[in-house]
Amino acid sequence: xxxxxxxHHHHDERRKFYLxxxxxxxxxxxxxxxxxxxxxxxxxxxxxxxILLDATVYAFNISSPPNFLTSNLQITLSSxxxxxRIGIYYDxxxxxxxxxxxxxxxPTLLPSTYQGHKDENVWSPFLYGNAIPVAxxxxxxxxxxxxxxxxxxxxxxxGRVRFKVGTFISGKYHLYVNCPAFISFGNRNxxxxxxxxxxxxxxQNCHVDV
Numbered sequence: 396x397x398x399x400x401x402x403h404h405h406h407d408e409r410r411k412f413y414l415x416x417x418x419x420x421x422x423x424x425x426x427x428x429x430x431x432x433x434x435x436x437x438x439x440x441x442x443x444x445x446i447l448l449d450a451t452v453y454a455f456n457i458s459s460p461p462n463f464l465t466s467n468l469q470i471t472l473s474s475x476x477x478x479x480r481i482g483i484y485y486d487x488x489x490x491x492x493x494x495x496x497x498x499x500x501x502p503t504l505l506p507s508t509y510q511g512h513k514d515e516n517v518w519s520p521f522l523y524g525n526a527i528p529v530a531x532x533x534x535x536x537x538x539x540x541x542x543x544x545x546x547x548x549x550x551x552x553x554g555r556v557r558f559k560v561g562t563f564i565s566g567k568y569h570l571y572v573n574c575p576a577f578i579s580f581g582n583r584n585x586x587x588x589x590x591x592x593x594x595x596x597x598x599q600n601c602h603v604d605v
Contacts, residue, residue, distance in 0.1 A: 443483055445572045446472070447471075447597050448517075449470070450471075457538070462530070463526040465527070466524045470519070474510065474518075475515040476510040480512065481558050482512060482560075483556055484509050484557040488504070488554035492522050492548050492549070494549070497529060505554075549574065550576055568605050570603070576595070
């Protein structure tokens, strides 16, 4: 065999090796994708569902100038796990209120809990924001909303969750929940008087991102 034939032979061997390697890698990728698809079909993973049930307003007023907002309220928030085969660990959940994207209460930490298949949890945290400084344009918008008789407050949940399938527990995922709440002013008949406070029945679905 000549040197030229030998070189050509080695080239063919390398080409066959790379083709076999490519075929093996492609087969592994296809198998992994099939497994992931089958797991998805079997488990049907769905994000938890949050509902803002009510809000009891104890204080919501602004001083101007300077622009300091005091907002003290208690909310009732429910969370449901819609999955048949997936459990949810709520490791750390902070809930707070915001107005026009500005946080107006301190974050309140919800207790860590595990939520089994189709289970539901209900929390009733207090949210406090005493003399929180706000921008002048926010103070003007709030005054206009109060005169109009309705203020949109967003109840937000920011935290970490893990998912459990059998004995497997996933890593931590960021959970972000946004619950719009329209609070009426000027007419106490729009809510339920609770001593000096007013309770508003909302039953508002929340937007959930994981």
